[in-house]
Amino acid sequence: MTRQEIEAFLAVVRCGSISQAAEKLYVTQPALSRRIQVLEEELGYSLVERRRGSRAMPLTREGTAFIPIAQKSQQLWNEAEALPALMDKKTLRLAAAGSVSTYLMPNVLSDYLARHPEVNLQFINCHSEEGYSYVENGEADVALVHPEQYSAIAETKPAYREPMVCVTHDRAGFPIRSGRRS
Numbered sequence: 001m002t003r004q005e006i007e008a009f010l011a012v013v014r015c016g017s018i019s020q021a022a023e024k025l026y027v028t029q030p031a032l033s034r035r036i037q038v039l040e041e042e043l044g045y046s047l048v049e050r051r052r053g054s055r056a057m058p059l060t061r062e063g064t065a066f067i068p069i070a071q072k073s074q075q076l077w078n079e080a081e082a083l084p085a086l087m088d089k090k091t092l093r094l095a096a097a098g099s100v101s102t103y104l105m106p107n108v109l110s111d112y113l114a115r116h117p118e119v120n121l122q123f124i125n126c127h128s129e130e131g132y133s134y135v136e137n138g139e140a141d142v143a144l145v146h147p148e149q150y151s152a153i154a155e156t157k158p159a160y161r162e163p164m165v166c167v168t169h170d171r172a173g174f175p176i177r178s179g180r181r182s
Helices: 003-015 018-025 029-043 061-087 098-103 105-115 128-136
Strands: 090-097 119-126 142-144
Touching: 003 018, 003 029, 003 061, 018 029, 090 098, 090 128, 098 105, 098 119, 105 119, 119 128, 128 142
Parallel strands: 090 119, 090 142
Antiparallel strands: none
C-alpha cells in the first residue's frame, strides 16, 4: 500500500468522481484508476463500484469502511514526514477531561503554541480517571482533570478555583440569606 494509492482513493472519496480526482491530483484518469486497482488487489476487495460510461465512482461497503483506515494511513505518512522537524522540538504531552478540552483548551493552547513555537504538543482528550493513569504511566506530562484524586505517583495541584453562585427568582420560593435577589 503506497502513499499514492491511498491519496488516489481519498481523492475519489472527496471528489466523488475519477475525472475530478485525477484533475485535483494532476494525473490522468487511467493512471488514477490503476492506482486504485493496485490498492484493491493488495487489499483483496473492491473499494469502488465501476460502471461503464459513468464517471462517478460510488464506494462499496468495504470502500466506505476503508475511509477511516486510509485517513489514518495518510496521517501516519504526514507524521513520518514531519519527524525530522519534530526531533528539534520539545514535546508537551497534555491530557484533559472532555469539558476542559472543549471549552477551555482551544484558546489556551492556541495562545501557548503561538508564544512557544519550539514546543510540539501531543493532546489526549480523556476522562478524568484516565488523566491520572496517563500521568502515572508516563504517557502524559500534565493532565487537567476534575475532581482532585489521590495519586501515590503523580503530584496534584489545583489549577484554579472558581466561586459558584446560586441564581434564583422570587417566585421559586427558595430563601437566600445573603447577596442580591433578582
